[in-house]
Amino acid sequence: MKKVFQFSLVLAVLASVPVLLHAQCKGFAKNICKVELEPYIHDGNYHAAILTVGEEAELYKTFYSDTEYRIAICGSDALPNIEFRIIDSERNVIYTNRSNNYARIWDFKLESSQQLKLAIKVPADEGAAGEPASGCVAIMFGFKEK
Amino acid sequence: MLKCRIIQTPINKQLMSKTINKLLMPGTAILIILFMVLAGCASDKSRSSGDEFGLDTNEISADLMDDISSAKQIFYSLPSPLETAMLIKTAGAAYNEDLLNPVENVDNYTTNRSRALNLGIYTTDLSFASLFDQTQTSIKYMNAAKSMADGLGILDAIDNSTIERLEENINNRDMIMDIISETFMNSSSFLTENDRPALASMVLVGGWVEGLYIATNLVGNQPIDDNKLVERIVDQKLSFDIVLKLLDDNKDNEDVANLLTEINEIKITFDKITIKTGKIEAVTDENTNVTVLKSESKINITPEIFQELSEKVKVLRSNFIS
Numbered sequence: 001m002k003k004v005f006q007f008s009l010v011l012a013v014l015a016s017v018p019v020l021l022h023a024q025c026k027g028f029a030k031n032i033c034k035v036e037l038e039p040y041i042h043d044g045n046y047h048a049a050i051l052t053v054g055e056e057a058e059l060y061k062t063f064y065s066d067t068e069y070r071i072a073i074c075g076s077d078a079l080p081n082i083e084f085r086i087i088d089s090e091r092n093v094i095y096t097n098r099s100n101n102y103a104r105i106w107d108f109k110l111e112s113s114q115q116l117k118l119a120i121k122v123p124a125d126e127g128a129a130g131e132p133a134s135g136c137v138a139i140m141f142g143f144k145e146k
Numbered sequence: 147m148l149k150c151r152i153i154q155t156p157i158n159k160q161l162m163s164k165t166i167n168k169l170l171m172p173g174t175a176i177l178i179i180l181f182m183v184l185a186g187c188a189s190d191k192s193r194s195s196g197d198e199f200g201l202d203t204n205e206i207s208a209d210l211m212d213d214i215s216s217a218k219q220i221f222y223s224l225p226s227p228l229e230t231a232m233l234i235k236t237a238g239a240a241y242n243e244d245l246l247n248p249v250e251n252v253d254n255y256t257t258n259r260s261r262a263l264n265l266g267i268y269t270t271d272l273s274f275a276s277l278f279d280q281t282q283t284s285i286k287y288m289n290a291a292k293s294m295a296d297g298l299g300i301l302d303a304i305d306n307s308t309i310e311r312l313e314e315n316i317n318n319r320d321m322i323m324d325i326i327s328e329t330f331m332n333s334s335s336f337l338t339e340n341d342r343p344a345l346a347s348m349v350l351v352g353g354w355v356e357g358l359y360i361a362t363n364l365v366g367n368q369p370i371d372d373n374k375l376v377e378r379i380v381d382q383k384l385s386f387d388i389v390l391k392l393l394d395d396n397k398d399n400e401d402v403a404n405l406l407t408e409i410n411e412i413k414i415t416f417d418k419i420t421i422k423t424g425k426i427e428a429v430t431d432e433n434t435n436v437t438v439l440k441s442e443s444k445i446n447i448t449p450e451i452f453q454e455l456s457e458k459v460k461v462l463r464s465n466f467i468s
Contacts, residue, residue, distance in 0.1 A: 041327065045226045046338060111442070
């Protein structure tokens with residue numbers, strides 16, 4: 001009986017770990033990354049995930065003409081600087097933050113509406129020893145009301 | 147292809163070693179590991195190899211692919227209700243309250259599908275009313291959105307203090323938009339984090355269709371040439387691809403599978419619309435640090451196709467709110 005209880009307890013703890021980690025991501029997105037959008041208005045969408053060093057994520061979104069946007073991509077302290085690139089439908093890389101000191105934000109506007117891809121990666125830290133770090137990465141969008 | 151991944155974190159590794167070493171028999175440990183592997187597979191629907199825009203990841207510059215592992219998180223982002231309402235307003239549209247889903251309908255929504263779709267719909271209506279400074283209507287629609295969120299068991303996304311804050315800041319547009327964006331983020335993050343991505347996708351699609359419904363109706367019988375609002379509607383062809391991807395990712399849910407079938411009706415019409423875009427040139431203003439993505443685009447839509455789209459959106463939206 002004791003073993004059954006222990007087994008159930010362990011399963012419950014293990015099952016709750018991903019939920020707890022995601023909940024941390026929500027707090028991180030809301031309290032840390034959203035601030036980066038100011039003075040732009042957060043659109044309200046939520047995109048965040050736990051990423052480990054070496055992993056990548058992709059996001060697809062249509063951006064509309066005559067609107068000023070800010071993209072904020074933030075990683076928690078446990079992670080190295082997050083690298084992101086903006087890629088158009090012709091597979092051209094039109095922006096990379098690697099050549100901008102790994103800036104967390106990018107402000108832009110478009111003359112015509114475009115579907116763009118954001119390619120995000122947590123670069124491998126060559127000097128780091130031990131287990132690769134994991135942490136929250138949040139992707140947030142802001143716009144300016146005309 | 148289904149991919150499996152266990153999120154490796156210091157927390158779960160520590161838990162695993164402690165529990166396996168101290169608490170359990172070896173057989174039980176194997177069961178737990180199996181459980182975790184299976185859980186990783188089951189919850190990994192959003193991961194797949196990227197092949198969007200007709201993009202083969204091998205075709206992207208080799209530089210981009212440096213150090214990239216095979217595990218990948220894919221996000222599909224639709225315009226949020228707030229962005230949708232802003233796009234309608236900046237296109238020069240007028241406010242028409244008759245187009246909103248009446249708040250009296252809230253009691254009709256008793257299923258997860260109807261509540262999720264109408265959470266998106268009411269949030270778009272709320273955003274639309276707020277951007278046009280319709281204060282009392284905004285409060286009514288925030289309450290309607292709260293009713294949908296409560297029905298879905300979304301805890302604390304919109305509570306009474308949210309309504310109070312809205313009332314206290316009713317003349318402060320920036321604060322109102324902040325409240326709307328925060329409540330929407332609370333809802334979508336709650337659903338995402340509680341393994342209910344199917345519902346989250348239906349909320350987004352409901353809001354997107356409502357924006358399309360409002361916009362097509364606001365155009366009405368106006369000429370479509372040189373009409374900014376029509377251009378915005380045509381632009382939704384680009385987001386429609388993302389709608390399909392988002393729903394396709396969640397189609398193991400019966401409601402989403404049905405929704406995918408319904409929404410494919412308007413694909414036939416969107417396919418008749420063409421958008422041709424030229425090469426993008428990125429130019430950054432050194433003073434403002436804002437990059438302008440310069441490009442030209444040409445759209446092609448006839449009044450007949452526009453009418454067909456309007457009719458199909460009307461039917462779809464009617465199914466959502468009935």
